[in-house]
Amino acid sequence: MAQLLMRDGYRAVENPAKANILIVNTCGFIGPAKQESIDVLRELSEGKRNDQLLIAAGCLTQRYGAEVAQQVPGIDGILGTRRWMDIVQVVRELRKGPHPEPIYHLPTEAATVGTDEADTVRASVAGASAYLKIADGCRRPCAFCAIPLIKGTAISRPIQAILSEARQLRDSGVRELVLIAQDTTDYGHDLGLKDGLAILLEQITDAVPDMDWIRIMYAYPGYVTDRLIEVMATRKQVLPYLDMPLQHAAPKTLYRMKRPSNIDWVYKTLGKMRSTIPNLSIRTTFIVGYPGETEAEFQSLFDFVNEIRFDRVGTFQFSFEPGTTSEPLGDPIPAEVKQERYERLMELQQNISLQINQSYVGRTLDVLIEGRDKEISIGRSYRDAPEIDGMVFVEGRTEIGEIVPVKITGAMAYDLTGAPVTQNILRVM
Numbered sequence: 001m002a003q004l005l006m007r008d009g010y011r012a013v014e015n016p017a018k019a020n021i022l023i024v025n026t027c028g029f030i031g032p033a034k035q036e037s038i039d040v041l042r043e044l045s046e047g048k049r050n051d052q053l054l055i056a057a058g059c060l061t062q063r064y065g066a067e068v069a070q071q072v073p074g075i076d077g078i079l080g081t082r083r084w085m086d087i088v089q090v091v092r093e094l095r096k097g098p099h100p101e102p103i104y105h106l107p108t109e110a111a112t113v114g115t116d117e118a119d120t121v122r123a124s125v126a127g128a129s130a131y132l133k134i135a136d137g138c139r140r141p142c143a144f145c146a147i148p149l150i151k152g153t154a155i156s157r158p159i160q161a162i163l164s165e166a167r168q169l170r171d172s173g174v175r176e177l178v179l180i181a182q183d184t185t186d187y188g189h190d191l192g193l194k195d196g197l198a199i200l201l202e203q204i205t206d207a208v209p210d211m212d213w214i215r216i217m218y219a220y221p222g223y224v225t226d227r228l229i230e231v232m233a234t235r236k237q238v239l240p241y242l243d244m245p246l247q248h249a250a251p252k253t254l255y256r257m258k259r260p261s262n263i264d265w266v267y268k269t270l271g272k273m274r275s276t277i278p279n280l281s282i283r284t285t286f287i288v289g290y291p292g293e294t295e296a297e298f299q300s301l302f303d304f305v306n307e308i309r310f311d312r313v314g315t316f317q318f319s320f321e322p323g324t325t326s327e328p329l330g331d332p333i334p335a336e337v338k339q340e341r342y343e344r345l346m347e348l349q350q351n352i353s354l355q356i357n358q359s360y361v362g363r364t365l366d367v368l369i370e371g372r373d374k375e376i377s378i379g380r381s382y383r384d385a386p387e388i389d390g391m392v393f394v395e396g397r398t399e400i401g402e403i404v405p406v407k408i409t410g411a412m413a414y415d416l417t418g419a420p421v422t423q424n425i426l427r428v429m
Contacts (some may be wrong), residue, residue, distance in 0.1 A: 001025075001057065001087040003120045008088045016044060021053045021091060026060035026068070028150055030319035034060055038071055045074035053094050055079055057087075059150045062106065063323075069102045078104045081151055085118040113137075113155040121165050122157065127370050128175040128401040129386050134162055134200065135181035139189075140220065142247075143258040143326035144287065144318065147182055154183065156191050159200060163207045175368060175403060176213040177204070178386065184216055185223035198227040205235045212403055213237065213368070215385060219244040222260045224269055233277045239382045240277045245285040249304035250297035253290055258325065263304070270308060281383040283312035288345060289338030290318045291329035298341050305348060311356055312389050313349040317342050350413045357390075357411035364421060367392045367406045369399060381406075381416070390414040 001023065002012060013019050022044050026037035037060050048054055055077040061068050062080030069075050077094050079087065083105060090105045113136045122133040137151040166177060179200075181187060188196020197216070204214060214237050221244060232238050246266065248254050254261035274280050286301060305313065317338040320331040369379040377398040384390050391414075394406050398420060410417035 001084055004085065004088050004118055005091070008091075017047070019052065021055065022048065023055045023057055023087075026056055026058040028059035028061075028063050028146060030316065030321075032319070038068070041068070041072040041075065045072050048074055053077065053091065055087075055090065055094075057084065062150050063146065065104055065106050075102050078102050078106060080106045083107050085116065085120070113157050115158075117161075121168060122161075123165055123169055125169070125172070125174060126386060128173065128368060129178060129370075130169045130174045130176070131178045131180050131386075132162065132165060132169065133157065133181065134179050134184060135187050138182035139186065140183060141258045141325070143256065143329075144290065144321065144324055146321045146324055149323055151182065154181075154186050154190060156187050156189070156193075156196065158191075159203055162200065163203060166204050166208045166211065170208045170211050173401065175211070175401065176215060176386075177208075177211055178215045178217060180217050183218060183220045183223075185219045185225075185228070195225055195227045198225065198231045201228075201231045201235060201238055205237050209237070211237055213239050213382065215239050215241055215382075217243040217385065220260075221246055222262070222265060224273070226272075229273055229276050232273075240280045241283070241382055241385070242273070242280070243283040243385065247285065247287050248290065248293075248297075248301055249286075250293075250300040253293055253297045253301075256292055256326075256329070257287075257290060267308075281311040283314070283385065283389065284310050285314040285316065286345065287316050287318050288341040289333045291326065291332055293318075293333060293341075302345060302348060305345065305352070309352050309356065310349070311383060312353070313345075314388065315342055315345050315349075354411065354413040357413070357416055360408045360416060361411050362408065364405050364407050365392070365416075365418070366403050367394060367418070368403050369394070369401065371400060372397055379404075379406075390416065392416045392418060395419045 016022055024037065024041050027033035041056055044054055053076045054074060056068050056075050057079040059081055061078050062082065065078040065080065069078060076099065077090050079090055086105055093103055124131045135154055135156040137154045138147050139154045169177065185197050187200055193199055219242055224244065232240065247257060247259050249263060251261040251263060288298065365381040367379040367381050369377050371378045375397060377394040377396060379392050379394060381392055392406060393415065398404055405421050406418040407421045408416050408418040
C-alpha cells in the first residue's frame with residue numbers, strides 16, 4: 001500500500017500529526033492483537049484533525065469491518081486483505097468530499113496472488129533485511145485459526161516473480177531475505193509442484209548467489225521433506241534456522257486442534273535435521289489452555305520441551321475465535337490456569353535458552369549489525385529472526401548493515417554479547 005501511495009505522489013512521514021492519511025494495518029489473529037489494533041485506531045481517531053483521513057485496513061477489518069467502525073467512531077475508510085491493491089482508489093474516493101459513514105471496500109474475492117499485485121514488490125524492508133512474501137492464504141484445517149477465514153485458501157506466487165524481487169532486493173542492498181507465508185512448506189502445491197519450497201530455495205540461491213542470508217519461517221509439521229533438509233544443509237546461503245510452529249505435543253490435544261498428531265514424526269525429523277544440518281537453530285510456538293487440555297496433557301508438552309530443547313519458543317494462551325471449527329469447544333479453561341501453565345512453560349524455556357546461549361560463549365558468529373547505542377553495536381546472528389528472537393550486543397561502533405564476525409563473550413536468556421574479531425577467525429554457522 002505504501003508503494004502504491006508513494007507512486008501516486010504521497011510520501012511517508014513518521015509523525016501521525018503531520019500526515020494527511022493515517023492507515024492502521026490491523027491484526028485479527030488472536031484477542032490481544034485485535035485489542036491492540038482497536039486501541040491504536042481509537043488513539044488516532046481521538047487526535048485526528050478534520051482534514052485527516054483514517055483508514056482501518058488488514059485482517060481485523062476483513063472479518064469485522066462493521067464492528068471495527070462501530071467501536072471506533074471517526075474511521076473514514078475500511079479496507080480488508082483481499083483488495084489491498086485498491087488503496088489509491090479508496091483514498092481518492094474518500095477525498096472527494098464529506099462522508100458521514102465510513103466507506104467500505106471489502107470485496108469478497110481474493111486477489112490473484114502474483115498477477116494482481118499492481119506491480120508492487122511483495123516485500124517489507126527493514127534495514128538490511130526484507131520479508132519476502134512467497135504465498136498468501138492457508139488450506140490447513142487448524143481448529144483454532146481464523147487465517148483461512150481472513151485470507152482464503154493458499155495461493156503461491158509465481159517463482160519468476162519471487163526471483164525478480166529477490167534480485168531487486170539484492171540490488172538495493174538487502175543482505176537477508178526472510179521467506180514468509182502462512183505456510184511456507186505448502187509453497188507450490190497449487191502450482192503442481194512437489195517439494196515446492198525446496199525448489200524455490202534452489203532457484204533463489206542460483207538467482208542471487210551473493211545474497212548473504214536466506215531464512216525460512218512458518219514451516220508446517222509433516223512437510224519438512226528430505227529434499228528441503230538437503231537444501232538447507234548444502235546451500236550455504238540458506239541459514240541453519242527453521243521456524244516450525246508445533247502448537248502442542250500431546251496427541252489428544254493436537255487431534256482436537258486438527259493438527260498433525262504424529263509426535264514420532266517430530267522426533268524423527270528433528271533428529272534427522274540436527275544430524276544433517278550443523279548448528280541448526282529451531283524456533284517453535286505452542287498454545288496452552290486449549291479446550292480440553294488436561295494437566296496430564298500439559299505435562300506431556302512440558303516434558304517434550306524439556307527433552308527436545310528448542311533454541312527459541314513462543315507460547316500463547318488459547319484465544320477463542322468465533323467462526324473457527326473450535327468454536328463448539330468454547331473456552332472452558334480458566335484464565336488463571338492458562339496463565340499458570342504459560343508461566344511454567346516459559347520459565348522452563350528461559351532456562352533452556354540460557355544454557356544453549358551459554359554454549360556459544362567463546363565461539364564466533366557472524367552478526368548482521370542493525371543499530372547502535374552509544375559505543376555498542378546491536379545486531380542478530382543466524383539464530384535470530386528479526387523482531388521475535390534475541391540480539392547480539394557488540395562492543396564498539398560497527399557499520400550498520402554489515403555482517404561481521406563476533407566472538408561471543410557473554411550470554412543471557414535471550415541475548416548474547418561479544419566483540420568483533422578479524423576476518424581470519426574461524427566462523428561458526
